[in-house]
Amino acid sequence: MSRNEPRITPELVAEHGLKPDEYKRILDLIGREPSFTELGIFSAMWNEHCSYKSSRVHLRGLPTKAPWVIQGPGENAGVIDIGDGLAVVFKMESHNHPSYIEPYQGAATGVGGILRDVFTMGARPIACLNALSFGDPKHPKTRHLVSGVVAGVGGYGNSFGVPTVGGQVRFHTRYDGNNLVNAMAVGLADSDKIFYAAASGVGMPIVYLGSKTGRDGIHGASMASAEFGEGAEEKRPTVQVGDPFSEKLLLEACLEIMAKDCVIAIQDMGAAGLTCSAVEMGAKGDLGVTLELDKVPCREAGMTAYEMMLSESQERMLMVLKPEKEKEAEAIFRKWGLDFAIVGETTPTKRFIVKHGGAVMVDLPIKELGDEAPMYKRPFDEGKKRPVLKAESIKPPMGVADALEKLIGSPDLCSKRWVWEQYDHVILGNTVQRPGGDAAVVRVNDGPKALALTADVTPRYCEADPFEGGKQAVAEAWRNLTAVGARPLALTDNLNFGNPERPEIMGQFVGCVRGISEACKRLDFPVVSGNVSLYNETNGRAILPTPTIGGVGVLDDFTKSATLAFKAPGETILLIGETQGWLGQSLYLREVCGKEEGAPPPVDLDEERENGNFVRGLVKDGIVTAAHDLSDGGLLVALAEMAMAQGVGATLDPAPGDIPDHAHWFGEDQARYVVTVPAVHVDAVLARAQTMSVPVWRLGITGGDSLAIPNERPIAVAALRERFENWLPAYMAGEI
Amino acid sequence: MKARVTVTLRPGILDPQGKAIEGALKSLGVGGIASVRQGKVFDIEIDGADKARAEAALKEAAEKLLANTVIENYRIEVTG
Amino acid sequence: MKARVTVTLRPGILDPQGKAIEGALKSLGVGGIASVRQGKVFDIEIDGADKARAEAALKEAAEKLLANTVIENYRIEVTG
């Protein structure tokens, strides 16, 4: 049916990442040999990135429903109701491989992609977050990657005009050849004006919007599903370049035509570009789609059907338009200087037909393209449980003060100011809590409502025990939202793993998803969107399992959110939650003792829930003057962070003595928070804790300019802060 | 010695700047502009008088820093 | 027709970016770099075949937009 296209050979099939049995599935499905363009389309639709063929069966178990969920997984982004007729639209997505190959553009286009997912649904983006994992700081490529990725995230978001308010940065040698860039975008819409991808109506015009199509990123989707070998750098010609300027125009133009009621369905062109977006619109609407490629705005001459169908040029959209609104919509796009072309129509046939130069290049059953994608129940091995380490068995190599200073200046615990100062985090004028706290707080319109936003995961826990690690990631996100006083509502997950064809990796995946699922159920914290990134490994060495959780919560009054800084001297410091002194997989063990061992701390979800609800109540009633959840580094690190924030020290009570001192100060037991309470409220708080059966311990009193611990040298807050702030800038300047 | 390193985007790579400039020139009414692509030049002074050595240093500079060879090409001219 | 417009900073105008690149090259150990100044090139395609007309259009483009003549110089070459 098509002219001048290469013949299909087994080699060509293999180059498209299709296994022989998958190719056979294609033959059975269409009853003939596919054309070259069709082969390209199958390879794009059936690769891991688009089809979720290894993960689908497990993702089904995730809880996705709650009364406030408007749209769960399955659309461009999840949608939740926050009351007052408003909805929050959000999702997180990875751009790992592209960011390794070209850190600036890879990260930038990652941000661009996720922003598009959000505004495609009719929401104006109001905040971004990003979770970044890099290799060992000593690895020769790490500095270059950090510098490029951070500049790229900032470069795109700053220009687009959305505040980047939170995220994570970590370093570990297991990310040496595979850094992770997970970008999250959050938008705001009227809850009755959400736009979806499903087309409806026969003979409706399909419109192409945005930038022109070039040869960018052809095979991008298949690259994202291939393991890196030595020659990864050779895949370079596929690099996509982001154009935040065009995206900003696209945003304004899209919101304008949506407001004018021109749109039946809309879908951004992300992975596998025109192919994926057109097929999804048709399939979801039970309709066929015919595309006329001669009408597609192209940047380069002589592009083939294959290239146009697989191009991943950025800043493009596909839309089904109300026919009577065509002129109005076109005028809006022209005003914003964007391309606007009718490139096809919906049909009753349920076939996906692509014409180019007078020939039919593609004629495929549209629903089966997605529905009949292979699905694998890959073998998995969850591995053996690691031993629980007794705190007594871990000899402290140095005193508590020295250990604190060492931890606070370590790559994972040090201040990430160097990163977030490159992100505009104040634009739009709604950033109540900036980066540096537990969760960012962003006012909704003129308030009083606000959103709390966070991104969390502790990969070393996931590696040691995928199930507990999965639970912990969700619990930590929930806790961070709670610590600022927000009610956690829903989350998006970005599941980054190695090669799923290896049972032990698949075991990590399955375990983490089970853990996430369990925690979501018990904390009433559903999953409304997400993304899976597999094959993050080089020469057989996988990344740490990294299921990043992006959490969203709501505050009724933004002026009542709690921050972590000690505010004034003379306030009582209280610890909420039980301390056993869990050192297995702790940062103390890794940074101070040089060991990555043992089982991670277990997560008791009932305790999480009860302690969290207690803390949220205290914040809501304005009883606490500071609140902070405990995580990496344990109690003393949390106290140090609270002290450094405004330069107020504390005099601490001695460790209770029933566990070793270092386990008391640095253990990473879960479900804990530190709060400060003015003296007048202490009794009331203790009484309230007792009625709610929540464990509370007095830790000491705020004041002074150091952390004073009995039998330890005083730790000057200013010196601590110097260490805290110094590591990253010094590292990036090449001084470390 | 003086040299110039010219760094340009590889063909086919999107050039958002060039595109915006092209649009601006058109709306300013500058006639006949069909397309614009933007690149960079680095005017470099080098110590010494050994041309081969200078060229080697420039190549190193271009590869290591001046050009992002994933998306850019570069050209070196020693001008005197 | 193809043309190139090269825009460089006027002598004496501070070039923080060039300076930083100079420093970076030195710390990368690239030998013998004495100074770096950064400029821009615009590769432009022009409709028609009249060279004089093309040059006039390019001059207009440079003056009106491509160069900030307060701090920058420009040079036009029609290359073919």
Next chain:
Amino acid sequence: MKSAVLVFPGINRERDMARTLRLVSGGEPAMVWHAETALPAGTDLVVIPGGFSYGDYLRCGAIAARAPIMDAVRAHAARGGLVLAVCNGFQIACEAGLLPGVLMRNAALKFICRDIFLKVERSDTPFTRGYNAGQVIKVPTAHGEGNYTADADTIARLEGEGRVAFRYTAPDGRLDPQWNVNGSSNAIAGILNERGNVLGLMPHPENHVEASIGSTDGRGLFAGLTQHFDKAA
């Protein structure tokens, strides 16, 4: 006060600016599209807001400075009308010849978003009458190219004629290179034109007008402008 906020493709702090004008002056600003050729009748104050007009491509502000609306802005300024140009607006104003000098890459070559301290050099202008001379205010900056540079003569004239309106300082008002966030000549953060009716500044006072969102230190600028026009009216 009737204000007009210019909107160029890629500009992104126009909403922040409009909201602040509404909040402080009580009036609704007109949003004026770059392709217009005239300002709304009776415009008192033209605001060129921050953002990334044309993606900051070519040179920051260069393309926007040549937009059709800019002739009207120049005419407004020539009549003595007030123009407030913030961040990208400052860059646009320099490119448009409304203010001297250029804004180069930050000395650290990075985009920096941070609260900084500004010393208000004089309080006898319509833009700064809401402050005391010598007062130090805390406002955010968010830019990659705010390093103010001009030839020595221009700098000398700006200083000599008292046209430096704001300077980057330490919290106590001391000049200190460590607090000069972008490396500007003489720590210049904001300047006036010769006639004193055009102000350009890099930081974002419009983002610091509410105590619950950082600070109210930016309010003085807008409150002062409002007073200026209320008095005049």
